[in-house]
Amino acid sequence: MDHSINIKKYGFSEIFSSKLSQDSPLEPARVLSQEKGFYRIITDKGEKLAEVSGKFRFQATASSEYPAVGDFVLVNWNASGNSAIIESLLPRKSAFIRKAAGEPQQEQIVAANIDIVFLCMALNNDFNLRRLERYIAIAWDSGATPVVVLTKSDLCDDLENKLTEVSSVAFGVDILVTTSTEENGYKELLPFISDGKTIAFIGSSGVGKSTLINRLLGKEQLKTNGLRNDDKGRHTTTHRELFLLPSGGMVIDTPGMREFGMWDNDTGIEKTFADIETLASLCKFRNCTHTGEPGCAIQKALETGELEADRWQAYQKLKAENDYIEDKESYMAAKGKQEKEISKLIKKMPIRV
Incomplete structure (x- = not known):
């Protein structure tokens, strides 16, 4: 066993260890990345490739029940010791959820067991208060703490006005300003990062998430691209990945996502629009x-102008979207229950020959 690796450095705290059975032969691991059905995991034995067991696959009824980056799982080692089998998923303390496209509605876990979500928005053409409101609402729903990270301040000639606008929609949320052109342009992030803490970077393509992570890692780990002709960044990250920082703490890079659908939870909307609720x-x-x-x-x-019409309309839109999903979920649940009852009745009916 490689004793230089300690899974506790990867956030395996008492919250998760308390879920383990003392006599279980399974070993805890954290998911670092996932691609095409395979997972790269870290344990006290080191880094391995893994896949879910047949039993796990059979019992899973939704994509959200499969492991995601940041999840803690219990694994069995293959006889060769070169790979592992994921037997079960430990309960998540938080999960940043994106509504997957298509029918029926499915949760897509963007990142799990995160403590802080850095909501990244560039101070150029990417700047969009309505999208930021949506990000903040979903971040609150995740169980993690949202922090707004404004990037590319060197491309902004009215920073003070932009900060005022962001402050008007980010109630109770810290707002950080960064730039990639200065060597210390990422230092604002450091107070939020510490041993055992997991931070997820969320935002549109090209806002500078990968650049900030490279600065925190102290090396060019992630590929970055410059701006296109339309002042927007090119998409570089293609999958989610968790990195352990040299200074302690972990970061999760995610592909650029401009749009997020709401899920059936009012908590995030109530916190994000606390002014309207009041x-x-x-x-x-x-x-x-x-x-x-x-x-x-x-x-x-x-x-009187105390409440802007755009903000009121954004609130109404998110509430309507959320209510629609809640109603649809209730209908689908009731329909499923009804179908089960009918199935039971059919089984009890006498067979006539």
């Missing part, structure tokens, strides 16, 4: 629809 609580009627009732605090704030 205003709504001041309405004269508890069931106010904010469309024309007397004493509506929302309509008053829109008239």
